Amino acid sequence: MTSQSTTEKKNIEAPERLDRRAILHELLNERWSPRAFSEKQIESWNIVSLFEAARWTPSSANEQPWTFIVVSNEETETYSAFLESLSEGNRRWAGAAPLLVLGVAKLTYERTGRSNRHAWYDLGQSVANLTVQASSVGLAVHQMGGFDVERVRGLFSIPEGYEPVVVLAIGYADGASKLPADLQQRERAPRSREPLEKFVFTKQWGTPSPYVLTQSPFLNTVPSKN
Numbered sequence: 001m002t003s004q005s006t007t008e009k010k011n012i013e014a015p016e017r018l019d020r021r022a023i024l025h026e027l028l029n030e031r032w033s034p035r036a037f038s039e040k041q042i043e044s045w046n047i048v049s050l051f052e053a054a055r056w057t058p059s060s061a062n063e064q065p066w067t068f069i070v071v072s073n074e075e076t077e078t079y080s081a082f083l084e085s086l087s088e089g090n091r092r093w094a095g096a097a098p099l100l101v102l103g104v105a106k107l108t109y110e111r112t113g114r115s116n117r118h119a120w121y122d123l124g125q126s127v128a129n130l131t132v133q134a135s136s137v138g139l140a141v142h143q144m145g146g147f148d149v150e151r152v153r154g155l156f157s158i159p160e161g162y163e164p165v166v167v168l169a170i171g172y173a174d175g176a177s178k179l180p181a182d183l184q185q186r187e188r189a190p191r192s193r194e195p196l197e198k199f200v201f202t203k204q205w206g207t208p209s210p211y212v213l214t215q216s217p218f219l220n221t222v223p224s225k226n
């Protein structure tokens, strides 16, 4: 299928990444979590593609333990109630996103009824795929753990055995200048991460893999900005 869906040209620069150590695909390299969103609505076909990306995620026993509840800001009453369930800090900016999505995990296997200890993992991975699909068309996703679980359970009549895990604010990123001053600073702040040797080990817990040691020939071979 051709790209009716194609890329919205990105006019907002991703924040700088400190200490990039190896080559990354631009879909990953350019992803970040904005707080400023454009008023532009998301095209319906792009919305469907987000969930198609989530759909094709691998999962334990192909259980697909994810459910998404999608609310557009055009559904004003539900959107406002959903927004109200977010933590105060998130409410300050998330209301600019044209789409809010609740990610829910089913905590038991359909076939056996036993506890699915991979359910959160699988939901997280489906959100990761959704996020990559979003990036590919210039959309941005800001994930949030700061929301009232029982409130959304009530709002959306979520049954027992299903756990509201994350809220996604989705839209086209916009300039930071529309945010309050403190958030502008956070929006533009360079992103940093733990060094590879802190979490990629070999042989013994705590022993960095030679692939990621600072003297590895595979590291530091790329310019700091693509």
Ligand SMILES: Cc1cc2nc3c(=O)[nH]c(=O)nc-3n(C[C@H](O)[C@H](O)[C@H](O)COP(=O)(O)O)c2cc1C
Pocket: 031, 032, 033, 034, 090, 142, 143, 144, 145, 146, 147, 166, 191
């Ligand atoms: C499970 C999860 C929960 C998060 N919760 C919040 C949140 O409640 N509020 C918020 O502003 N950001 C939240 N974030 C976004 C992270 O703070 C952000 O991804 C991190 O600081 C790295 O920044 P970047 O995504 O721009 O690279 C969350 C991210 C994840 C994956």
